Amino acid sequence: MKTIPYAIQWIDQKDIRSVTKILKSNFLTQGPTVELFDRAVAKCCDAKYAVSVANGTAALHLACLAAGIQSGDEVITSPISFVASANCVLYCGGKPIFADIREDTINIDPAEIEKKITGKTKAIIPVDFAGQPADLKKIYEIAQKNKLLLIEDASHALGATYEGTKIGSGRFADMTTLSFHAVKHITTAEGGAVVMNNDHFYKKLLRLRTHGITRDPNQLTGNDGGWYYEMQDLGFNYRLTDMQCALGLSQLPKLNKFLKRRREIAAAYNKAFSRYDEVRFLPDAPQVRSAQHIYVLMFKRNKFSVPRKTIFEEYRRQGILVNVHYIPIYYQPFYQKLGYARGSCPNAENYYEETVTLPLFPKMSTADVKRVIAVTEKIIQQYRKVRS
Numbered sequence: 096m097k098t099i100p101y102a103i104q105w106i107d108q109k110d111i112r113s114v115t116k117i118l119k120s121n122f123l124t125q126g127p128t129v130e131l132f133d134r135a136v137a138k139c140c141d142a143k144y145a146v147s148v149a150n151g152t153a154a155l156h157l158a159c160l161a162a163g164i165q166s167g168d169e170v171i172t173s174p175i176s177f178v179a180s181a182n183c184v185l186y187c188g189g190k191p192i193f194a195d196i197r198e199d200t201i202n203i204d205p206a207e208i209e210k211k212i213t214g215k216t217k218a219i220i221p222v223d224f225a226g227q228p229a230d231l232k233k234i235y236e237i238a239q240k241n242k243l244l245l246i247e248d249a250s251h252a253l254g255a256t257y258e259g260t261k262i263g264s265g266r267f268a269d270m271t272t273l274s275f276h277a278v279k280h281i282t283t284a285e286g287g288a289v290v291m292n293n294d295h296f297y298k299k300l301l302r303l304r305t306h307g308i309t310r311d312p313n314q315l316t317g318n319d320g321g322w323y324y325e326m327q328d329l330g331f332n333y334r335l336t337d338m339q340c341a342l343g344l345s346q347l348p349k350l351n352k353f354l355k356r357r358r359e360i361a362a363a364y365n366k367a368f369s370r371y372d373e374v375r376f377l378p379d380a381p382q383v384r385s386a387q388h389i390y391v392l393m394f395k396r397n398k399f400s401v402p403r404k405t406i407f408e409e410y411r412r413q414g415i416l417v418n419v420h421y422i423p424i425y426y427q428p429f430y431q432k433l434g435y436a437r438g439s440c441p442n443a444e445n446y447y448e449e450t451v452t453l454p455l456f457p458k459m460s461t462a463d464v465k466r467v468i469a470v471t472e473k474i475i476q477q478y479r480k481v482r483s
């Protein structure tokens with residue numbers, strides 16, 4: 096039986112040629128392709144600057160450092176995300192604070208954010224879950240009113256729009272982070288970026304991704320000669336290679352084609368599943384255009400005679416390699432040991448019990464989409480509670 100993964104990259108001959116060209120050149124790392132990719136990413140997001148980094152986690156870490164997050168600071172984020180959205184705060188010595196999600200969009204709830212703000216809060220990290228932008232306008236207003244920075248985790252949302260503006264444009268965020276992991280909208284294998292308009296953050300991020308070092312004559316405090324550089328911050332080696340940037344440069348022009356196919360597949364799923372009261376999916380809120388990174392289908396607990404685990408296993412038995420996004424971050428043993436209590440975000444916890452991520456990737460054939468729909472319909476019919 097042919098299996099269908101929940102996500103997979105799409106690499107074509109042009110991508111392979113682009114990377115091969117770098118392999119035959121003098122620069123595998125730290126060459127001119129990095130800057131070209133940075134500029135292309137910024138342009139794609141309608142932003143002034145982009146700083147590419149080794150992965151989306153590094154992007155979040157450096158954005159938090161550039162924001163000045165340190166020991167004693169609190170940063171509010173969503174519990175329904177990959178662990179990196181909160182870990183980045185811990186890396187800086189800060190404390191992640193989880194605000195519950197909205198039941199309908201599974202994005203962080205602005206009203207819950209407001210409840211969690213204290214004198215220690217320094218920033219908010221909303222996550223554009225599944226590709227659908229969070230309530231950015233409201234959250235940015237809350238951030239500005241309380242003098243907090245907004246770092247948007249848009250790992251799922253390259254190509255999404257909010258009120259017609261592109262994610263990453265800086266209209267509703269101080270910094271936006273992206274991931275170019277293999278399952279994302281475009282890939283550099285591993286990779287990520289921070290996108291922004293602010294000169295200060297830009298210069299700081301350029302230093303932080305390379306050990307905190309600068310050679311920029313405008314930033315140096317001295318100059319011993321042509322070799323001279325200064326380490327001005329404690330940075331990291333978080334650089335992306337020229338090879339990866341070449342792949343990114345060849346992938347970026349295909350973003351719109353990829354998005355179009357993702358949206359077609361999501362629309363086909365929505366149409367098929369809207370006939371069933373037993374399941375629900377994410378609505379497309381009027382002010383946003385989702386980048387459809389993942390497709391989550393929620394199996395309402397009171398409508399099924401079996402737990403989500405049984406449904407998950409049934410998909411897998413049928414060769415549909417579904418996934419679950421996400422386990423609430425504070426359920427993780429590491430967070431439990433830090434004292435985060437279960438029960439603190441009821442909407443997130445309820446969502447976790449009901450959700451299954453169906454396959455969605457641009458290379459997916461129409462026959463595969465139909466197969467996923469057919470298996471889903473069979474599962475609904477097989478496991479739904481019989482009305483008495």
Ligand SMILES: Cc1ncc(COP(=O)(O)O)c(C=O)c1O
Nearest residue numbers: 150151152176177179250274276
């Ligand atoms: C919401 C979110 N944030 C951050 C990351 C981290 O990105 P990366 O895997 O590129 O480090 C991911 C990766 O899956 C993610 O989904």
